[in-house]
Amino acid sequence: xxxxxxxxxxxxxxxxxxxxxxxxxxxxxxxxxxxxxxxxxxxxxxxxxxxxxxxxxxxxxxxxxxxxxxxxxxxxxxxxxxxxxxxxxxxxxxxxxxxxxxxxxxxxxxxxxxxxxxxxxxxxxxxxxxxxxxxxxxxxxxxxx
Amino acid sequence: xxxxxxxxxxxxxxxxxxxxxxxxxxxxxxxxxxxxxxxxxxxxxxxxxxxxxxxxxxxxxxxxxxxxxxxxxxxxxxxxxxxxxxxxxxxxxxxxxxxxxxxxxxxxxxxxxxxxxxxxxxxxxxxxxxxxxxxxxxxxxxxxxxxxxxxxxxxxxxxxxxxxxxxxxxxxxxxxxxxxxxxxxxxxxxxxxxxxxxxxxxxxxxxxxxxxxxxxxxxxxxxxxxxxxxxxxxxxxxxxxxxxxxxxx
Numbered sequence: 001x002x003x004x005x006x007x008x009x010x011x012x013x014x015x016x017x018x019x020x021x022x023x024x025x026x027x028x029x030x031x032x033x034x035x036x037x038x039x040x041x042x043x044x045x046x047x048x049x050x051x052x053x054x055x056x057x058x059x060x061x062x063x064x065x066x067x068x069x070x071x072x073x074x075x076x077x078x079x080x081x082x083x084x085x086x087x088x089x090x091x092x093x094x095x096x097x098x099x100x101x102x103x104x105x106x107x108x109x110x111x112x113x114x115x116x117x118x119x120x121x122x123x124x125x126x127x128x129x130x131x132x133x134x135x136x137x138x139x140x141x142x143x144x145x
Numbered sequence: 146x147x148x149x150x151x152x153x154x155x156x157x158x159x160x161x162x163x164x165x166x167x168x169x170x171x172x173x174x175x176x177x178x179x180x181x182x183x184x185x186x187x188x189x190x191x192x193x194x195x196x197x198x199x200x201x202x203x204x205x206x207x208x209x210x211x212x213x214x215x216x217x218x219x220x221x222x223x224x225x226x227x228x229x230x231x232x233x234x235x236x237x238x239x240x241x242x243x244x245x246x247x248x249x250x251x252x253x254x255x256x257x258x259x260x261x262x263x264x265x266x267x268x269x270x271x272x273x274x275x276x277x278x279x280x281x282x283x284x285x286x287x288x289x290x291x292x293x294x295x296x297x298x299x300x301x302x303x304x305x306x307x308x309x310x311x312x313x314x315x316x317x318x319x320x321x322x323x324x325x326x327x328x329x330x331x332x333x334x335x336x337x338x339x340x341x342x343x344x345x346x347x348x349x350x351x352x353x354x355x356x357x358x359x360x361x362x363x364x365x366x367x368x369x370x371x372x373x374x375x376x377x378x379x380x381x382x383x384x385x386x387x388x389x390x391x392x393x394x
Contacts, residue, residue: 009309037305037314044337045318063314065306090309 002099003069003077005084008091010036011064017051019067019087024054024140026079028072033100033126036065058138068099101125149248152375154367160360163241163249163287170285174347181280184295184344186334187228187272194272196224218256220271230279230335231267232293233300235313238355238366239292242266245360246287254278264303265296283346286358290320290329291349297335311349320346 011019016034023029038061039048051060071077077094084092102121107129109116119133127136149164150157162168179190188195198204201222206212234242241249243266250259250268257270257278268278282288283295291312294302302314310322312329317337322329330343350358362369370376 008306010306010314012309015309037301037316040316045316063308 001071001074002097003071003080004093004095004097004099005067005069005080006093006095007064007066007084007088008093009088011088013047013049013051013060015087016060016064017053019083020051020053022083022087023069023080026076026083028076029069030072031070031100031122031126033068034060034062034064034066035068036062038062053138054140056138056140061136070100149252150375151378152372154362154372154375155357156360156362156367157372157375159240159358160245163245163360164252166253170281170287172284173286173288173350174284176280176283176344176346178276178280180344181276181283183340183342184283184331184334185228185230185276185279186297186336186338187226187275194220194223194225197226198224200224218271218274220274221256223271223273225272225274227269228272228275229267229269229297230275230282230295231265231297231300232282232288233265233296233303233313235292235294235302235307236304236361236363237292237307237313238352238359238361238363239303239313240289240350240355240358240360241287241293242361249287250278265300288346289350289355290346291322292355294320295331295335297337299337322349 020032020034023032039045042048047060047063049060050057052058069080071080074096077096081094084094101124104116104119104124108119108124111129112119123133123137127133150160152158152160162170182188182190201217201224232241232246234240234246236242243261243263246266246268247259247261250257254268254270254274256274257268260267260269268275268282270278287293291307294300294313294315296315296317296319299315299317301316305314308314310324312320312322317333319333319335319337320329320331321343328348329346331340331346332343333339356366359366362372
């Protein structure tokens with residue numbers, strides 16, 4: 001199932017980095033999509049910068065407006081809410097629903113052709129159709145237990 | 146007496162205040178002429194005004210009754226270029242908004258052309274007159290450093306949530322909030338070119354002050370539907386326009 005964190009303000013790169021690093025500690029989050037206004041290069045807008053998440057460098061190309069998450073279990077929402085309360089003092093909403101596309105579509109087929117079969121299910125729906133998946137998606141490996 | 150805007154709410158009163166040229170608007174900040182020129186970005190401070198035609202006095206114009214009746218603007222007399230300043234007003238209780246700006250400009254500023262769009266508002270006139278008007282627009286209640294943007298291009302942001310520091314979203318980050326001083330300064334001119342020295346625009350207004358000064362009806366401020374008088378006039382205009390003089394009897 002998906003949830004959407006909707007902060008009442010647009011988040012800076014610093015807050016996004018702190019929030020995501022704390023959310024990373026929660027078990028049961030499968031995928032995260034950061035949605036927001038796209039930003040020009042960092043010489044023009046300093047919020048366009050590289051953030052570090054579990055040692056993995058991620059180019060934050062947007063000013064965070066929404067954080068969409070694919071989670072395994074409804075029970076972790078309370079943990080997520082607690083973390084958000086620490087980082088988002090100006091208020092936020094958490095909505096339940098379907099926010100990330102789960103199925104491969106005809107458009108995917110046109111875009112990737114035969115290669116679509118090799119694309120794992122988890123990579124579907126992470127970006128908009130016009131973007132290169134490699135430019136937008138980063139895989140963060142889970143630590144082995 | 147001119148009727149500027151109907152309604153009994155504070156918002157309606159504020160709208161009338163902007164539109165009525167007899168009311169002098171409160172001056173909230175001091176911005177020097179040179180800084181205004183820098184923000185506009187049309188010429189370098191101290192530079193002569195470039196002209197598009199010789200001064201009117203030197204022109205041999207045909208006799209015309211209208212020319213006698215209408216006194217030209219200073220800029221027109223000198224043959225200045227027509228230049229612009231454009232503002233974006235946040236929906237989060239900015240003091241002005243495009244339609245109020247346009248109506249106010251037409252009442253307050255002579256010889257200026259106002260252009261209204263949903264998220265931005267432009268005023269065009271001769272360069273030296275524009276600088277005078279721009280100074281007034283920046284120094285008075287028309288402007289709030291956080292919720293109003295001076296944006297000649299890349300205007301996007303009026304309908305977005307505010308940034309964490311309470312500033313309206315600006316892709317080019319022209320106006321920056323300094324946490325240590327609590328002041329906003331303009332670091333780029335209206336089209337996003339870096340300024341040599343930042344121009345101090347002052348402190349953003351408090352949320353409560355903005356709610357007092359705003360001309361925007363909002364459900365979480367003053368709702369339009371609660372302003373019975375304004376709605377009544379709107380409905381009357383709507384009916385009259387729909388009927389267009391048609392009388393079914």
